[in-house]
Each structure stands twice: as structure tokens, then as C-alpha cells.
Amino acid sequence: MTAENRCGASTLVDGWRMSVGTLTAVPITPPSRIDRRIAGHAMLLAPLAALPVAAVWASFALVAGLIGLLPSVFAAVAIAGTTLATRAMHLDGLADTADGLSASYDRDRALAVMKTGDVGPSGAAAIALVLFLQIAASASLFVLAPAGPAAAVVLGVLALCASRQVLALVCTPGTPAARPGGLGATVAGSVPLWAAATALGALAIVGSTALAAVGGAWWAAPLVVLTATLSGTATTRRCVRRFGGITGDVLGAVVEISFAAGLCAAALALSVPMPAV
Numbered sequence: 001m002t003a004e005n006r007c008g009a010s011t012l013v014d015g016w017r018m019s020v021g022t023l024t025a026v027p028i029t030p031p032s033r034i035d036r037r038i039a040g041h042a043m044l045l046a047p048l049a050a051l052p053v054a055a056v057w058a059s060f061a062l063v064a065g066l067i068g069l070l071p072s073v074f075a076a077v078a079i080a081g082t083t084l085a086t087r088a089m090h091l092d093g094l095a096d097t098a099d100g101l102s103a104s105y106d107r108d109r110a111l112a113v114m115k116t117g118d119v120g121p122s123g124a125a126a127i128a129l130v131l132f133l134q135i136a137a138s139a140s141l142f143v144l145a146p147a148g149p150a151a152a153v154v155l156g157v158l159a160l161c162a163s164r165q166v167l168a169l170v171c172t173p174g175t176p177a178a179r180p181g182g183l184g185a186t187v188a189g190s191v192p193l194w195a196a197a198t199a200l201g202a203l204a205i206v207g208s209t210a211l212a213a214v215g216g217a218w219w220a221a222p223l224v225v226l227t228a229t230l231s232g233t234a235t236t237r238r239c240v241r242r243f244g245g246i247t248g249d250v251l252g253a254v255v256e257i258s259f260a261a262g263l264c265a266a267a268l269a270l271s272v273p274m275p276a277v
Contacts (some may be wrong), residue, residue, distance in 0.1 A: 008166040010032070010098060011037055011038055011041060012041055013031075014031035014032055014033060014034070014037045014038045014041075015037075015039075015041025015042045015044075015045055016041070016042075016048075016049065017029055017030060017031040018031045018034060018038055018039065018041075018042035018043035018046045019041075019043070019046050019048075019049035019074045020049040021276055022042060022165065023046055023050055023086065023255075024049060024050060024052060024053055024085060024086055025048050025084070025085055025086060025216070026052050026085075034186065034187070036055075036187075036189075036190045037190070039171075039186045039187045039190040040059040040168075040171070040187070040190035040191045040192070040195075042186075042187070043156065043167045043171045043187055043190065043191050043196075044168045044195060044196070044199055045189060046164035046167050046168065047161035047162075047164045047165045047199075047203060048223075049164070050160060050164045050220045051161075052085060053082050053085040053160065054156075054157040054160045054161060056078070056081035056082055056083075056084075056085050056136070057078045057079070057081065057082050057156055057157065057160060058153045058156065058157050059078075060066075060074050060075075060077055060078035060147060061074070061078060061138070061141065061152050061153045061156055062079065062153060063069070064147050067218060071139040071140075071142035071143050072135070072139045074138075074139075074142060074269070075135045075136070075138035075139035075141075075142060076135050078138055079131060079134045079135050079138060080105070082160070083262060087111035088271075089252060090252040090253075090256045091127055091130075091256060092249060092252060093239075093248060093249035093253050093255075093256075094123070094126050094127060094130060094248065094249075094252055094253040094256045094257070095119045095123030095124065095127050095252035095253015096113075096114040096115075096117070096119075096249040096252075097114065097122060097239060097247075097249045097250055097252070098122040098123045098126035098244070098253070099113050099119070099120040099122050100113050100114035100242070100243065101115065101116075101122070101124040101238070101239070101242055102120075102122035103122075104199055105242075107178075107242070107243060107244050110242060110243060111178060111179065111243060111247075114243075114247065114249050114266040119169060126253075130256050130257060130260050131261070132275075133260040133264060134256075134259060134260045134263055135206055137260065137263035137264045137266065137267045138156065138263055139261060140270075140271075141153075141155060141263070141266055141267050141269035141270060142155055144150040148165050150214035150215075150216075151211060151214050151215065151216035151270065152266075152270070154207065154211050154214060154221075154248075154264065155207075155211070155216070155221070155224060155266035155269070155270065156263065158203070158207040158221055158224050158262070159224050159259060159262030159263045159265070159266050160259055160262070160265070161203060162203060162225045162228035162229070162252075162262050163228050163232070163255050163256075163259035163260065163262055164255060165193060165200055165203050166200075166227075166228055166229055166232035166233070166254060166255075166258045167187075167232075167251055167254065167255065168191045168195070168199055168200075169191075169196040169197070169200065169229060169232070169233060170194050170195040170232060170233060170246065170254055171187045171188060171189065171191045171196075172189065172191050172192065172193045172222070172249070173189045173192075173193065174189070175188055175189060175236065175240060175245065176188055176189070176240070176244065176245035176246070177245045177246060177247070177265055178240075178244050178245035178246060178247045178250070179245075179247060180208060180244040182247060182248055183247070183248030183249040183251065184245060184246045184248055184250065184251070188245060188246055198237060200225060200229060203225055204225040204226075205221075206221075207221030207222075207224065207225065208221040208222065216270075217269065217272070217273070219269075220265075220266065220269035220270065222224075223224070223269055224262045224265045224266050224267050224269070225262075226265075227238075227261050227262055227264070227265035228258040228259070228261055228262035228265070230261075231257050231258050231260075231261035231262075232254045232255075232257065232258040232261075235250075235253055235254050235257050235258075236250065236254060239253070258269075
């Protein structure tokens with residue numbers, strides 16, 4: 001292996017380690033270094049790093065679908081499991097972002113509120129509403145899947161992965177960092193637009209293929225990915241206008257809002273009757 005290939009492999013490994021360590025509670029060796037190239041790889045690899053989190057949600061979805069009892073309880077436990085698997089860090093970012101958006105139209109004041117770590121009324125409301133949507137949509141998936149639990153599992157996992165893949169899109173050039181330091185400054189502008197778009201397209205194709213294999217409607221997969229993408233980019237644009245850029249908290253808010261939107265789109269898609277063959 002040439003020195004260039006070793007350097008490329010090392011960069012990819014460090015990107016993987018940064019992605020897992022940043023986005024999940026899974027123990028992993030820290031990256032040997034962190035720079036913008038590694039940060040870009042970390043954002044692109046986010047869906048793969050989140051697979052253990054998706055496995056938590058999927059396990060409860062399968063049990064709920066096979067038993068056919070108490071879908072709301074299984075959905076609540078599934079979302080609680082995904083929250084524990086991420087140490088609730090994304091929900092913390094959602095709360096801080098909501099508090100910052102509601103605190104003041106002054107950029108510096110809003111950023112100061114976000115750094116305090118305290119959860120105000122806006123942050124508490126944001127967490128409650130987003131968790132409610134995630135639980136309600138998950139319960140609907142467990143009930144509505146016309147092809148059995150497999151279709152629900154595919155769409156739920158796809159929604160979770162899409163919510164992480166959106167991170168690459170919001171870290172493309174043109175999206176600045178709100179502060180000179182922190183996670184936002186490390187990842188802002190680190191992902192080429194073509195790479196982020198390609199990754200989202202590939203995720204939609206994989207989802208469509210998996211859905212078709214279990215007898216689901218293939219078109220539901222791009223719908224879920226598109227909905228998660230639109231909600232995540234809309235959240236980012238709002239934060240950039242108010243804060244002047246993105247922060248680590250904003251990325252957490254993007255993940256949770258995109259996940260909720262993707263799950264809702266999945267539940268709506270499965271509520272559409274499959275055409276008779």
C-alpha cells in the first residue's frame with residue numbers, strides 16, 4: 001500500500017471514529033486527528049455510524065409487529081431506546097436551539113442563551129412536541145404496515161438514517177459556522193455538495209430496493225428521504241438567518257426534526273392503500 005493510500009485509509013478511519021463518537025453513545029477509539037477533511041467524512045458516514053441506533057428502533061418495531069399488541073407502548077420504548085443510544089445529545093441540541101431562537105433577535109444574545117445549557121420553556125416544548133411526533137409516527141408504522149412488520153422496519157430505519165445523512169447536506173459550502181470554535185466550525189463547509197447529494201440519492205435507492213424486496217411501495221423511500229431533507233434544510237436556513245451560521249446544537253436539532261418528519265412521511269405513505277395486482 002502506497003503512502004497516499006495509507007493516508008486515505010487513515011482519514012476514512014478517523015472520519016468513521018469521529019462520526020460514531022459524535023453521533024452515538026457507542027464506545028470507540030478517538031480519531032488520531034480532526035481536520036476539515038476528516039469532519040467531512042464523518043458527516044458523510046453519519047447514517048452508517050447511526051446503524052446501532054437504528055437497530056434499537058428496529059428491534060422494538062419487529063416485536064410490536066409480530067405480537068400485534070400495544071403499538072404506542074412499543075413506539076415509546078423504541079424512541080426512548082434511540083434517545084439512550086445517543087445520550088440524548090441531539091435532544092439537548094434541539095432544546096438549546098429552540099431556546100436560542102426564542103430568546104432574542106440579537107445574534108450574540110441568542111448564542112449566549114444556547115451556551116448556558118439550561119432548558120427554557122421553548123426548549124422543553126420543542127422536545128415534547130418532537131418526541132410526540134416521533135412516538136406517534138412510530139406507533140402508526142407498527143399498525144399500518146400492509147406487508148407486515150418488515151415494511152415498517154425498512155421505513156423507520158430509513159427515516160433515522162436520512163435524518164443523519166441530512167447533516168452532510170447542511171455542512172456543504174455556503175453554510176457558515178455561527179462561532180469560530182466548536183463542532184459547527186469544524187464541520188461547516190466540509191462536505192462537497194456533489195458528495196452530499198450523491199449520498200442522499202444512494203440512500204433513497206437503497207431504501208426503495210429494500211421496500212420492493214419486502215412487498216412495500218418503492219416510492220415511499222424517496223418520499224421519506226425528501227421530507228427529512230426538506231425539514232432539515234429548512235431548520236438550518238432558519239438558524240443561519242438568526243445565528244449567522246450553524247453550531248453543534250443546530251446539528252442536533254436538524255437530526256431530531258428530520259427524524260420526526262421522516263417518520264411522519266413514512267406513516268403517511270403506508271396509510272395509502274397498495275394497488276391491486
